[in-house]
Amino acid sequence: MFSFLTEEVAIDLGTANIIIILNDKIVINEPSIVTVDRSTKKLVALGTEAQMMLGRTHDDLVTIRPLRDGVIADYNAAEKMLTGFLKKITKRSSIFPRSLKMVVCVPSGGTEVEMRAVRDSAQNAQGRDVYMIYEPVAAAIGMGIDVSAPEGNMIVDIGGGTTEIAVIALGGIVTNKSIRVAGDEFTQDITEYMRHQHNIKIGERTAEQIKIHVGAATSELEDPPGEYSVSGPNQITSLPVNVPVVYQEVAHAIEKSINKIEFAILDALEQTPPELYADIVRNGIYLAGGGALLRGLDKRLEKKIGIPFHIAEDPLKAVARGTGIALKHSKKYQAVLFR
Structure with missing residues (x-):
């Protein structure tokens, strides 16, 4: 009879990024995106490689973000993504089967159906012992806050x-x-602003870059970033245009x-x-x-x-860090872990 080699995996299954901690070490930090073959339904690429294909695929391929608004929107794609990343990081052996103990963080406002989708995806991705933790609690643990304190x-x-x-x-x-x-809404706000204000059509990746380079929540900053140039087609003429964007515009957009x-x-x-x-x-x-x-x-x-x-x-890593700590010290944090 074979014994199982237990490996501990903490997963921050985010809408934008997935962070996986294996045995107390971050081994995956990539975009939550997969590219799938439309006809065979097989996984073609995932993570950073799939993100490079966003907006560039032909009819035979489709690039999918399995999570929307913090929850699983495409169950099959989410399962493919989890399985694909876990294959990357864990050694498979036909002689010594592996057993994955997982803690996955989930939104505190998720429904029971949404929680079950996360649990089922994790179990189908070979998680034999799956626990969940709410994102704000994981973030608190990751920031060094004593969540058990009477304050x-x-x-x-x-x-x-x-x-x-x-x-x-x-x-x-x-x-x-x-x-x-949250972040996706900010990206959409920026896309709409560029379309209305500058008559330029931009994609999700370009809007994300604007947010990173000149993103701001206020139009008054002590140490403002320089302007960021964006290229794209004019909506009316389809001719290429180059538009400089300043942080005040982003603050207005969001x-x-x-x-x-x-x-x-x-x-x-x-x-x-x-x-x-x-x-x-x-x-x-x-x-x-x-x-x-x-x-x-x-x-x-x-x-x-x-x-x-x-x-x-x-x-960016506070939730993942807290999820990893809760997994490593699961007895101490058993009050905040649930199935």
Whole structure:
């Protein structure tokens, strides 16, 4: 009878990026994208390689983002993506079968059906012992916050598909708010702005680059970035044009989306018990996720809400780091892990 070699895998299954930690080490940090052959349904490329094909495939291939708004939108593509990445990182052996113990982080506002889709995908990708953890809790652990302490801490995790806002105390979520306004919405806002304001048609990747190079949450920055040049076809003439973009334009483009995040934070604070509210005022509010990298966002939120905001060290990896810690010390964090 064969024994199973157990390997521990922590997965931050994000809308924009997937980060996988194997045995306490980040081994995958790539875009959550796959390219599939339309006729055979076989996986052609995944991650960075698939992203390079975005907007460039012919009729025989389709590039898919399996997750939308923080949850699985295409079950088969998600399973192919997970299986493909796990094949990359784990050694297969016909003599000694492997057993994967997994912790996958999920949005705190996900439905039971959405949670089941994540669980089933992980199990079908050879996860034999699958646990889940809510993203804000994982982010808090990744930032070094003691989630079991009898005091309130508020986490705002601005990912690709959702913004997760949670007040955590005594190992549980006391108040939470999940809105489907985050990095993808910012990208869409920028695409629409460029179309209306500059009459230029740009793709998702170009809008993402604008966000990275000159993305800002306010039109007043102490250390502003230089302008970023964008090339594309004019919508009317289809002739090539080159447009310089400045950070003030991006701040204007995403203004409505940032407002929605502000209102969601205020709504979560309104639902917070007074004792925990006092803790949050004292400790400040913690920002994680790719959205935390928007220039001036912390200062803008602090001015609007009147509570200090702290950006996590390496906010893009805070959730993944916390998921890995929860997996490594699963007995300590058993209160925040669930099946």
